[in-house]
Amino acid sequence: MKKILFILIxxxxxxxxxxxxxxxDPFDILNKIDSNMTFESAYAEMEMIITIKKRVIxxxxxxxxxxxxxxxxxxxxxxRDRGTKILKKDKIIKIYYPxxxxxxxxxxxxLRQSMMGSDMSYEDMxxxxxxxxxxxxxxxxxxxxxxxxxxxxxxxxxxxxxxxYFKRKIWVDKRKxxxxxxxxxxxxxxxxxxxxxISIKLFNNRYYPVEMIMEDKLRKNSSTRIVIKKIxxxxxxxxxxxxxxxxxx
Amino acid sequence: MFxxxxxxxxxxxxxxxxxxxxxxxxxxVGITMLIFASSYIEGIVDxxxxxxxxxxxxxxxxxxxxxxxxxxxxxKEELVLNSEKLSERxxxxxxxxxxxxxxxxxxxxxxxxxxxxxVIIGGDPEVIKIHMGIAEMVISxxxxxxxxxxVLIGRLFAEKMGLKVNDxxxxxxxxxxxxxxxxxxxxxxxxxxxxxxxxxHLLFIPLELGREILDxxxxxxxxxxxxxxxxxxxxxASGLKNIIGEGTYGDSxxxxxxEEDEIIGELMPMVKQIWQKILxxxxxxxxxxxxxxxxxxxxxxxxxxGVLKAMGLKSSEVFSMIxxxxxxxxxxxxxxxxxxxGGFSAWLEKTGIxxxxxxxxxxxxxxxxxxxxxxxxxxxxxxxxxxxxxxFFGLLISVIAVLYPAYKSSKMLPAEAFRSKLKV
Numbered sequence: 001m002k003k004i005l006f007i008l009i010x011x012x013x014x015x016x017x018x019x020x021x022x023x024x025d026p027f028d029i030l031n032k033i034d035s036n037m038t039f040e041s042a043y044a045e046m047e048m049i050i051t052i053k054k055r056v057i058x059x060x061x062x063x064x065x066x067x068x069x070x071x072x073x074x075x076x077x078x079x080r081d082r083g084t085k086i087l088k089k090d091k092i093i094k095i096y097y098p099x100x101x102x103x104x105x106x107x108x109x110x111l112r113q114s115m116m117g118s119d120m121s122y123e124d125m126x127x128x129x130x131x132x133x134x135x136x137x138x139x140x141x142x143x144x145x146x147x148x149x150x151x152x153x154x155x156x157x158x159x160x161x162x163x164x165y166f167k168r169k170i171w172v173d174k175r176k177x178x179x180x181x182x183x184x185x186x187x188x189x190x191x192x193x194x195x196x197x198i199s200i201k202l203f204n205n206r207y208y209p210v211e212m213i214m215e216d217k218l219r220k221n222s223s224t225r226i227v228i229k230k231i232x233x234x235x236x237x238x239x240x241x242x243x244x245x246x247x248x249x
Numbered sequence: 250m251f252x253x254x255x256x257x258x259x260x261x262x263x264x265x266x267x268x269x270x271x272x273x274x275x276x277x278v279g280i281t282m283l284i285f286a287s288s289y290i291e292g293i294v295d296x297x298x299x300x301x302x303x304x305x306x307x308x309x310x311x312x313x314x315x316x317x318x319x320x321x322x323x324x325k326e327e328l329v330l331n332s333e334k335l336s337e338r339x340x341x342x343x344x345x346x347x348x349x350x351x352x353x354x355x356x357x358x359x360x361x362x363x364x365x366x367x368v369i370i371g372g373d374p375e376v377i378k379i380h381m382g383i384a385e386m387v388i389s390x391x392x393x394x395x396x397x398x399x400v401l402i403g404r405l406f407a408e409k410m411g412l413k414v415n416d417x418x419x420x421x422x423x424x425x426x427x428x429x430x431x432x433x434x435x436x437x438x439x440x441x442x443x444x445x446x447x448x449x450h451l452l453f454i455p456l457e458l459g460r461e462i463l464d465x466x467x468x469x470x471x472x473x474x475x476x477x478x479x480x481x482x483x484x485x486a487s488g489l490k491n492i493i494g495e496g497t498y499g500d501s502x503x504x505x506x507x508e509e510d511e512i513i514g515e516l517m518p519m520v521k522q523i524w525q526k527i528l529x530x531x532x533x534x535x536x537x538x539x540x541x542x543x544x545x546x547x548x549x550x551x552x553x554x555g556v557l558k559a560m561g562l563k564s565s566e567v568f569s570m571i572x573x574x575x576x577x578x579x580x581x582x583x584x585x586x587x588x589x590x591g592g593f594s595a596w597l598e599k600t601g602i603x604x605x606x607x608x609x610x611x612x613x614x615x616x617x618x619x620x621x622x623x624x625x626x627x628x629x630x631x632x633x634x635x636x637x638x639x640x641f642f643g644l645l646i647s648v649i650a651v652l653y654p655a656y657k658s659s660k661m662l663p664a665e666a667f668r669s670k671l672k673v
Binding site: 050052057078080081084095097099100102104105106107108109110113114116117118 | 357359362364366419421423424426427428429430431432433464
């Protein structure tokens with residue numbers, strides 16, 4: 001009897017983590033991704049490689065960010081984009097256009113427009129897990145293995161009638177707590193966008209994606225790859241960086 | 250004998266004036282309706298074709314095949330290269346009266362915190378001014394100065410964004426290389442075409458500024474060609490194949506005639522078909538009214554016909570007499586219908602029918618179709634064909650209506666006529 005009990009306890013210990021994982025709240029998983037991805041501050045140099053039909057357009061930019069609420073992006077190339085700056089403060093996005101020497105505050109449907117010609121929208125840029133918790137109902141699906149990685153699969157369904165992405169299917173790496181893939185669906189069930197993480201690097205005991213690809217399925221033969229060329233975490237960024245003055249500078 | 254029948258027929262219709270009047274009125278009303286409806290349909294088709302030719306098709310339009318396929322979404326990168334040079338070459342061809350280059354794209358229009366999408370037409374200022382006639386439609390401010398960053402906006406767009414003349418707006422779009430570009434513009438004028446779609450979505454800027462925004466010097470999305478004779482558009486478009494096939498001006502260019510345009514070629518036949526069905530119903534009603542009245546005038550006279558036959562009138566003479574009466578009544582009714590319907594349509598041809606007023610301004614402005622199909626004022630188009638065909642239609646139906654009862658009554662024996670009613 002003791003032997004049976006011992007085997008049972010041992011068995012439980014082995015499968016317990018699996019049990020707890022299955023019982024997880026989808027939003028806890030998302031929060032965990034967020035906390036994993038969010039650093040106090042970061043400076044990054046990135047490339048946005050837009051492939052549309054047979055054309056490849058490379059855009060280089062640098063970004064400064066504090067937490068996941070404030071960021072400042074400045075485009076360096078191509079020539080026409082040079083000097084274009086994007087300031088994001090919470091949900092507010094302002095863009096400075098050097099050609100017009102004017103600042104545009106984005107609102108409404110404009111947030112759903114393509115960001116700098118990419119497959120990403122400005123709205124995609126501002127989304128956080130808070131929004132997901134408030135506006136979606138979560139459900140855990142059957143775990144899956146994605147490119148050799150064990151993944152939780154979450155399905156989020158909007159509780160609001162009007163939502164750009166009514167359903168979202170997210171594959172989360174169980175070990176690294178990084179969203180490896182996301183499928184975004186419209187209310188009619190049409191697949192609108194797909195994003196995939198291509199490469200992940202370890203920084204100070206945390207995993208961080210350094211290359212990802214997004215495809216806007218409504219644009220034919222189009223994809224946008226984002227590659228982080230350089231990234232420094234927890235550096236000093238003055239608050240002044242996130243002001244209109246810096247946009248105009 | 251024939252003259253006698255004619256005299257008798259004329260006498261008969263003037264004998265019972267009330268009955269004749271009633272029949273004539275029925276035919277007149279029917280023919281009036283027919284003429285008005287026909288000229289109204291002609292008016293819709295003509296005005297839509299005319300505005301479509303003036304604003305978007307020309308007689309012949311050159312663009313890339315891909316642009317033509319995706320015209321609704323206006324793919325920016327689908328350009329006719331060196332369009333300046335190509336336009337110059339086309340201008341040298343006989344029969345060409347005007348060549349107009351255009352860039353068209355979607356953009357975001359911003360003013361303070363407000364952002365609205367708009368369709369930008371970058372064109373030759375002189376063409377937009379005179380040929381498209383936009384200058385005449387400017388209701389506030391002035392036509393734009395091509396040397397300055399000025400824009401013309403529609404009345405409904407201005408209302409939507411609360412814009413006034415001299416306000417500054419920011420025009421933002423992605424160029425042909427997917428770079429985001431913005432330029433500030435001053436609203437020089439507000440136009441009102443009466444077409445909800447145009448007034449709500451279109452913004453006109455000089456061609457060169459459109460090219461600057463899109464980063465496509467010397468290129469255009471469309472080249473509109475106007476000919477001395479529109480009927481030769483097909484021939485002209487085929488002739489262009491050699492020039493546009495050279496490859497100098499981009500790959501796979503196509504030259505489409507105005508008849509091959511989406512609106513004129515697909516939508517208009519559909520609209521015409523719907524209206525023809527409505528016209529068919531009107532025709533049927535008119536025919537039924539005429540038929541009924543004509544039938545009635547024969548049926549109620551069976552005793553009179555019996556007397557005539559008893560007096561020795563031959564069957565063929567009775568038949569001819571009734572048909573002659575129908576001919577007289579049909580001619581008078583149709584002629585009056587032509588006069589009234591024609592006069593009314595001719596008057597409306599000058600004044601137009603203001604649908605915006607009839608439907609109510611608010612209701613009309615909600616009628617926002619992706620392609621400008623109807624203006625707020627429709628001018629009927631009365632043609633000789635409509636007049637002649639309507640007149641003969643009235644006449645024919647009147648005669649056809651009496652053929653059978655005339656035949657039956659001519660074959661009737663006098664005794665039968667006195668005893669019972671005519672069975673038809």
